Amino acid sequence: MIVDDVEQRSVAWQRSRFGNFTGSEVHNLMKSGRKKYEAWSETAKSYMYKVAAERLFNPDFLNDDDVFDDYLHQTNFTSKAMQFGIEQEQYARETYIKLNNDVEVFEVASCKHDTIPHFAASPDGIVRGADLKCLEIKCPNIATHMMYVDKIHDGASLKEVKPEYYWQTMAEMACTGATETDFVSYSPWLLNPIHIVTIPRNDEDVALLEERVKLANAFVEEIINKSKS
Incomplete structure (x- = not known):
């Protein structure tokens, strides 16, 4: 596991992921085209074109924090719900730690695959234990959270209900060497705010x-x- 020592969601973190296939988007590669001979879906092709463009990005712009940050603001959309989720992530992590007997959770940045170039993932934590474990946190609205509580109980149900999250956890384990990932849904408004699978x-x-x-x-x-x- 090769870890970039930068803060998640910072400009430096965004730059380190630029031109890579990442855990949050790698699910786009998992579907073939509609015809048997088509290796890629149109969504997969669109994602690969985007990655190709990032690898050809003008380095003068890429390495200028102000210019690159301006580009990110123009191309990345963050809704109020997404921003709320980002803000709640730390509280979800703290709740998880307390429920697991104050287990140590280390925040990491972008973790690059040991042998496959341009492949990286950013788990929301690495849990110290006998075996390496990743932590993946989601902070959805209350209805979606309750749907996760009802329908997501293991890897198979996560793959069926939210395949993009399933492949994200697999990418995190591929890039870190972890043996499992705790998928966490957190809704601070509820009496029992956390669902861990x-x-x-x-x-x-x-x-x-x-x-x-x-x-x-x-x-x-x-x-x-x-x-x-």
Whole structure:
């Protein structure tokens, strides 16, 4: 696990992830096209074109904090609900720690895969224990939180209900070497504000994910080479 020593959501963190396939978006690579011979869905292609463009970004703009921050503000949308979730994340982490006998949770930035280039994930914490464990926190609205309580109980149900979150947890385990991830839904308005589900590492799905990222990297390199010809 290669960890960038920068604060999550900072300009430096955004720069470190630029041009990478990341845990929060890697689910876009997991669907093939509608026809049997199509390796990629249109959503996957759109994501790969975006990554290709990021790798060709003007370095003068990329390395200028003010210019790059301006670009991020123009291209990244943060709703009130998303901002609320970001603000509640620390409280969710503190609640999780108390419920788990004051277990140590370390905040990390972008964790790069040991062997696959341009592949990184940013778990919301690393839990110290006998085995490495990731923490992934979501702070949805109260109705969505209760739906998670009702329907998400293990890896299979997470994959069915929220496949994008399932593949995010697999990406985090692929990039960190963790054996499991605690998926946490937190709603501060409720008497019992936290729902914790342990998602074990699925080696077959991790291998599938890693293979898709390798193929996506090859696709991106092909696009980059075309742009230079």
